[in-house]
Amino acid sequence: MEPLTPPQPVAEAAIRIDSHLSGTGQRTLADDVLDGLTRPFKELPPKHFYDARGAELFDRICELPEYYPTRAERAILTERAGDLAQLTDAVELVELGSGTAAKTRVLLDALDQAGTLARYVPMDVTERMVRDCAEELTEEYPGLQVHGVIGDFERHLGRIPQAAGRRVVAFLGGTIGNFPPGSRRRILREIAALLGPDDHLLMGTDLVKDPRVLEAAYDDDQGLTAEFNRNVLLVLNRELDAEFDPEDFDHVALFDSQHEWIEMRLRARREHTAMVRALDLPVHFDAGEEMRTEISAKFTRERLEADLHAAGLELVSWLTDPEALFALTLSRPASGTDESTGSGDAR
Numbered sequence: 022m023e024p025l026t027p028p029q030p031v032a033e034a035a036i037r038i039d040s041h042l043s044g045t046g047q048r049t050l051a052d053d054v055l056d057g058l059t060r061p062f063k064e065l066p067p068k069h070f071y072d073a074r075g076a077e078l079f080d081r082i083c084e085l086p087e088y089y090p091t092r093a094e095r096a097i098l099t100e101r102a103g104d105l106a107q108l109t110d111a112v113e114l115v116e117l118g119s120g121t122a123a124k125t126r127v128l129l130d131a132l133d134q135a136g137t138l139a140r141y142v143p144m145d146v147t148e149r150m151v152r153d154c155a156e157e158l159t160e161e162y163p164g165l166q167v168h169g170v171i172g173d174f175e176r177h178l179g180r181i182p183q184a185a186g187r188r189v190v191a192f193l194g195g196t197i198g199n200f201p202p203g204s205r206r207r208i209l210r211e212i213a214a215l216l217g218p219d220d221h222l223l224m225g226t227d228l229v230k231d232p233r234v235l236e237a238a239y240d241d242d243q244g245l246t247a248e249f250n251r252n253v254l255l256v257l258n259r260e261l262d263a264e265f266d267p268e269d270f271d272h273v274a275l276f277d278s279q280h281e282w283i284e285m286r287l288r289a290r291r292e293h294t295a296m297v298r299a300l301d302l303p304v305h306f307d308a309g310e311e312m313r314t315e316i317s318a319k320f321t322r323e324r325l326e327a328d329l330h331a332a333g334l335e336l337v338s339w340l341t342d343p344e345a346l347f348a349l350t351l352s353r354p355a356s357g358t359d360e361s362t363g364s365g366d367a368r
């Protein structure tokens with residue numbers, strides 16, 4: 022007779038993925054198109070760039086010689102990930118707009134080495150990115166739990182799971198710069214609500230610099246950023262049965278020195294009307310008319326500290342690359358004694 026084996030505890034699955042986009046994703050796109058393409062100055066929010074092709078194009082842009090932000094942010098992370106792991110002592114890393122989590126691995130390595138890391142929670146609107154990244158990371162970091170959230174950080178932050186322990190929320194790549202000042206502070210406040218008293222926000226922001234360097238980063242010689250910009254038209258064609266011809270538009274990148282942000286626009290090469298059939302909406306463009314598709318705000322330390330302060334956060338560390346192109350900031354919920362500026366070991 023076979024000896025009876027005692028029941029084994031069932032191991033918790035390493036991967037869990039929650040999706041909050043099915044069905045509603047298209048509705049938001051429709052609302053944004055109706056709202057943005059019926060204004061005198063047409064505009065679309067940048068989150069719609071990132072279908073599978075857009076996400077792949079963005080990854081290729083990150084490798085371009087002109088696109089310094091990724092290299093600079095990676096350099097800071099490589100230099101300081103050990104310190105960040107020590108300062109935060111994090112059990113859980115939540116990442117907003119996680120993409121392929123390419124740079125995140127530098128941080129995951131440091132937290133892994135520190136022996137504290139138990140769970141990674143990537144959130145992105147691109148389903149494929151979240152799923153692939155969960156598969157890859159559970160292989161690369163044995164024992165790591167990955168709880169992926171396919172969702173929109175403008176609408177679904179409340180769906181981030183309860184913290185599994187001391188938490189770092191990472192918001193890398195300068196993505197916060199895609200929001201104008203008012204919405205930026207609103208979203209920072211919502212992110213701050215994800216933090217307990219011992220938790221931290223790690224945020225990447227691009228810095229104000231020579232406009233020629235900025236404009237080159239958003240208008241590369243290979244034309245990849247132009248392709249990325251026009252990709253939003255293909256998203257509209259596919260998702261809303263629209264009939265935009267990407268060849269009807271030129272890519273434009275310009276630095277607005279008053280607002281200190283880069284704008285990406287699509288400029289109509291000729292007068293034409295494109296139908297968005299799902300909305301029964303004809304969209305007319307004059308020759309030379311421009312539609313804004315992204316803003317990317319560039320920061321100074323003062324502006325960033327003011328934004329953090331307005332969201333109830335205080336700066337812990339200000340880290341830049343040797344050329345001061347990009348900043349990575351660690352902040353935490355303000356202690357209540359209104360002395361956030363330059364306090365503690367901020368540097």
Ligand SMILES: C[S@@+](CC[C@H](N)C(=O)[O-])C[C@H]1O[C@@H](n2cnc3c(N)ncnc32)[C@H](O)[C@@H]1O
Pocket residue numbers: 067068071076079083091117118119120121122124144145146147150172173174175193194195196
């Ligand atoms: C500029 S890329 C940065 C990617 C990566 N974090 C990095 O640093 O390279 C922006 C990322 O945020 C995602 N994203 C943009 N808007 C979003 C939103 N509203 N909600 C969730 N993810 C969003 C995109 O799909 C993309 O992966």
